[in-house]
Amino acid sequence: MTQPLPLFARNQVIVAIWGLVCVLVLSVATGVSSLLWNQRQAELAEQAQQLARIAAGAEVGVNRTLLALDVLLATTEELLGQPLAAGAGSAISEPMADRLLAAVARQSLNVRHVALLDASGRPLASSSAATGRLVDDPPPDFVARALAQRVPTLLIGEPLLAPRSAERVIYLARPVLLPGGQRLLAVAQVPLEALAAVLLQGIGATPIELTLERASGELLLGLATAQGLSDAARASGPPLSDLWEQAANGWHGQTRLRGVPGQVAGRALMYGDLWVTASLAQSEVLRDWQQQVWLVGGAALLLALTLVISGGLAASHIARMQRARAEVAQSKALLDQALASMVSGFVLLDAQHRVVQWNPRFEEFFPWLASVIQPGVSFRQVLEATVHYHLPGASAEEKREWVRLRMRRQVQPQGTLEQRLPSGRSVQITERMTPDGGLVIVYHDVTELRQAAAEIELLAFYDPLTGLPNRRLLLRRIDEACAATERSGEHGALLFIDLDRFKTLNDTLGHEMGDLLLQQVGHRLQAGVRSGDVVARLGGDEFVVALLHLPPDLALATEQARTVAGQILGLLARPYTLGEQIHHSSASVGVTLFSQNSQAALEILKQADIAMYEAKAQHGNVLRFYDPAMQTVLHQRASLLADLKQALPLQQFRLHLQPQFDAHGRLLGAEALLRWQHPERGLVPPGLFIPVAEDSDLILAIGQWVLVSACELLVRWQADARLARLHLSVNVSARQFRQADFPALVGQCLEASGARAQRLELELTETLVLEDVNDTIAKMHQLRARGVRFALDDFGTGYSSLAYLTRLPLHRLKIDRSFVQQLGESPSDDVVVQTILGMARNLDLEVVAEGVETPRQHAFLQAHRCAIYQGYLFARPMPIEEFETLARGQGEADAASVSFSI
The missing domain is CATH 3.30.450.20 (PAS domain)
Known part of the structure; x- marks a missing residue:
């Protein structure tokens, strides 16, 4: 029996409550102050780390850019060796040298102009001469300093305003030594805007100040993300040479452009005494923290008031509770305790x-x-x-x-x-x-x-992602439907649905977007069938729709199933909203009918699955009805896949080469074509085994084998002067290119074999490029920096925007053979080919015409200045040995005439 507290005890409890409230309020104040101070220090530390990362990223980008420019200027010695040697002792062959320098300038998006100066600073050749544009020459004192170097290194000048273009530029120079001992100077003009773009890579909207400066404080490039390029000549604060020990983790001081208090991080570059810095004003660093001070302080004040009010309410409640307890304690205590302890x-x-x-x-x-x-x-x-x-x-x-x-x-x-x-x-x-x-x-x-029982049933019979029946429940429903058709004589139909290119969506946008798409597909399927029909998800991107109560007449039942399947294809082809993106998809549908004479549920499901794979083989977005002949085709495909898995270990693959010629019939290179020499099947056409490899992971191993073989072949050619000039083109599949480490894999092949990257050309299709444009451009630029060239294959057959051509580091366009074969017969194809050729000339791209088989086609292409030809009119694909014999037959003269084909 509970006794009420005496008055003295009640007062002690109330005093204790108010004492606890005071302690809590003081604790809140102390904790909030400590929290805000720690958050301030964390903000400063986090911003310091962010600035260090930005400075490190800018260091990598500028180093890579300067190294690329250094390599570009250094390679002029190799590229210009013959034409300059030909002009030694008299005037240098300027047209040839100008064209070569123009080719060098096009190799880098950061270079505006490349020139070659003699020992007195007189221009000998210029990349601008080939295009007819006038470009300013570097300052004489810069030329003198560059030529005065004892050891040829890259010299970086001071920023200046180009008089003709009114553009802020900076000159880079490197002495080059010709085989005859002649010492020249290769100079590149680089817009500051290009270097600014390198500094800005990976930076968001934060108002950060970025500089490229010398250790003495001389400012080469100043960039505030909120204001643009700076006109200052020197950076604020002490020279970076005095802050060397602090550079690794940043320091507190003045920002390098505005000179206001803030945080600074700097990194020394690999060239000379150049540094890159990233600065952020302290007011920007602590802006979010100041907002948190107001929010947290207000919340703390509100919490303190709440504690005070709660203390008052608690004290009042205790007083009332003790009075009530005193009134009922005698009569209700024992029984209330017993009954209140029951959970029922x-x-x-x-x-x-x-x-x-x-x-x-x-x-x-x-x-x-x-x-x-x-x-x-x-x-x-x-x-x-x-x-x-x-x-x-x-x-x-x-x-x-x-x-x-x-x-x-x-x-x-x-x-x-x-x-x-x-x-x-x-x-x-x-x-x-x-x-x-x-x-x-x-x-x-x-x-x-x-609820637990319902959840168990849900997990056992329903798909957790879509809420649709799963495979187990579907098979039960199919068995029930088969039993019902035996009684009624009606038909039923099973639609096996597989989403097209679903793996690509998962790989590019992530599994969360893939799950969202599957949920929307489930909703559309449920909305697209009758209430008595069954929609189920088997797993992955596979769905099944069971149509019940179809007419007893087989023809009518087939037609109704075809109609519903067509409606489902239309529903699934509508655009999907996945987060902030619009996604387009399609599906492949296999259909089989069942009646009282049908087999078990698993057999019916297998038939619909086979029909779906037949639709998949037609590149999707179609429906196919099951035919017993499909079973035979499926077995043949499985047998082909089993043999294909042994092709690489047993060394059954071969490379055949189809030559490529210029307009004068001179051999320039070849396209590598894969052939499978099966011991029993004979020479298996690529059209049979490549789709099978694409549907499995074998295409990755096969593609890597082709790359390795191509690099080894290029190395073999490098040892023969008559073959060293030739390039080799390799087709890259979409799955191979979409590997995250594809650039690294190509680089490993080149490094392991020792092949020259400039002689390797990768061919990409328009469809591959447009699947993920940003990813494609990034990977192409990584490989282009190594020297690998790219060609856009089957150009004209895709749905790309021509705007992408200006962003892609392409070297060639390949006109699809479907256009070439109709030349002179189809006016529309004639116009398309002429347009491609004209556009390519304007973009400084070479054009390869595929499938040239008749003199009429050749004459048309030659009349419209097509550069390169490939087709049966010139040569069929041939084994490597035959190709090498053909190339050696061209002779040394032809080899010299194409030595500058890059």
């Missing part, structure tokens, strides 16, 4: 079925009885008050019948009764007779138990 509801009735006692849990189950239930009230009254909530929409007679049946059950209680409450919870009612004729009724909450 409890009601005790006497022999006349009147209420004797109940517990609080019972009132929780039936809160509307609070004003009805009391000792001595008839249980019928309790039921009459409950029925209005249990059957809210029932008639008066139905409610009376429910009460009557419930009372009759109490005469001879048997087992348990389950009742669902208006709150949605389920209770299990157990009634037991007492020795005096009364009744004990226990209400046990079984909601969690029923």
Whole structure:
């Protein structure tokens, strides 16, 4: 029995409460102050790390750019060796040298102009001469300093304003030594805007100041992301040479452009005494923290007020609680403790079925009885008050019948009764007779138990992602449908649906977007069928629709199934909204019909699966009905795949080369074509085994083998002067190119073999390029920096925007053979080819015409100045040895004439 506290004890409790409130308020104030200070230090440390990362990224970008420019200027010695040697002793062959320098300038997007100066600073050749544009010459003092170097290194000048172009530029120079001992100077003009773009790579909208400066503080390039390029000549603050020890982790001081207090991070470059720095004003660093001070401070004040109010309420509540406890402690303490400890509801009735006692849990189950239930009230009254909530929409007679049946059950209680409450919870009612004729009724909450059972059933029979029936439930429904067709004579149809290019979506946008697409597909399928039909998900991107109750007539049933399948294809082809992106997809549908003579559910599902793969082989977005002949084709495909898996280990692949010629019939290089020499099947055409390899992971290993073989072949050619000039083109599949480490794999092939990257050309299709343009451009630039060239294959057959051509580092366009074969016969194809050739000339791209088979086609292409030809008119694909014999037959003269084909 609980005793009320005396007045002195109550006062002690209230004092303790207010003391606790004071302690909590002080704790909150201390904690908030510590939190804000730690957040301030964390903000400063985080921004310092971010600036260090930005400076490191700028260092890598500028080093890579300067190294590329250094290599570009250094290679002029190799490229210009012959033409300059030819002009030694007299005037240098300027047209040839100008064209070569123009080719050098095009190799880098950062170079505006490349020139070659003699020892007196007089221009000998210029990349601008080939295009007819005038470009300013470097300052004489810069030329003198560059030529005065004893060891040829890259010299970087000071920024200046070009008079002709009114553009801020900087000159880079490197002495080159010709085989005859002549010492020249290769100079490149680089716009500061290009270097600014390198500094800005990977930087968001944060107002950061970036500089490229000398250790002495001389500013070469200053860039504030919020204001653009700076005109300052020197950086603010002390020279970087005095801050060398602090550069690794940054330092607090003045920003390098505005000179305001802030954080600075700097990195020394690999060239001379150049540095890159990243600065951020302290006001920007702590802007978010200052906002947090207001928010957290306000929240802390609100919390303190809440604690004070809570303390007052608690003290008042304790006073009231003690007064109430004193009034009821004597009569209710023991019984309340016993009944309150029960987790189930409890009601005790006497022999006349009147209420004797109940517990609080019972009132929780039936809160509307609070004003009805009391000792001595008839249980019928309790039921009459409950029925209005249990059957809210029932008639008066139905409610009376429910009460009557419930009372009759109490005469001879048997087992348990389950009742669902208006709150949605389920209770299990157990009634037991007492020795005096009364009744004990226990209400046990079984909601969690029923929910667990429902979840178990859901996991066993439904797909957790889409909520659709899974494979197990689908097979059960198909068996039930087959049994129903035997009784009714009707037909049913099974539609096996597979999304096209779903793996590409997962690889490019991530599995979260893939799951979102699968959910939308499930919703569309449910909306596109009748209420009696079944939509299920087997797993991955595979769905099944079972159409039931189709007409007994097979033709009508087939037509209805075809109509529904066509509607589903249309539904799934509509655009999808995945987050902020619009995604276009399609599906392949296989259909099979079943009736009373059908096989088991697994066999029916297998037939629809086979029909779906036949639709998949037609490049998707089509439907195919099952035909027994498809089973034979599937077995043949499986056999071909099994043999294909052994082709690489057994060294059955061969490379054949199709020569490529210029307009004068001189051999320039070849395209590598894969052939499979099977010991039993013979020479298997690529059209048979390449699609099988594309559908599996074999295409990755095969593509890597082709790259390795091509590099080894280039190395072999390098040892022969008559073959060293030739280039080799290799087709790259979409799955191979989409590997995250594809540039690294190509680089490993080149490094391991020692092949010259400039002689390797990778051919990409328009479809591959447009799958993920940004990823494509990034990988192409990585490989282009190594010297690898690119050609756009089957140009004109895709759906690309020509704007992408200006962003891609391409060397060639290949006109698809479908246009070439109709030349002179189809005016529209003639116009397309002429347009491609004209556009390529404007973009400084070479054009390769594929499939040239007749003199008429050759004459048309030659008349419109096509550069390179490939086709049966010149040569068919041939083994490597035959190609090398053909190349050696061209002679040394032809080799010299194409030595500058890059």
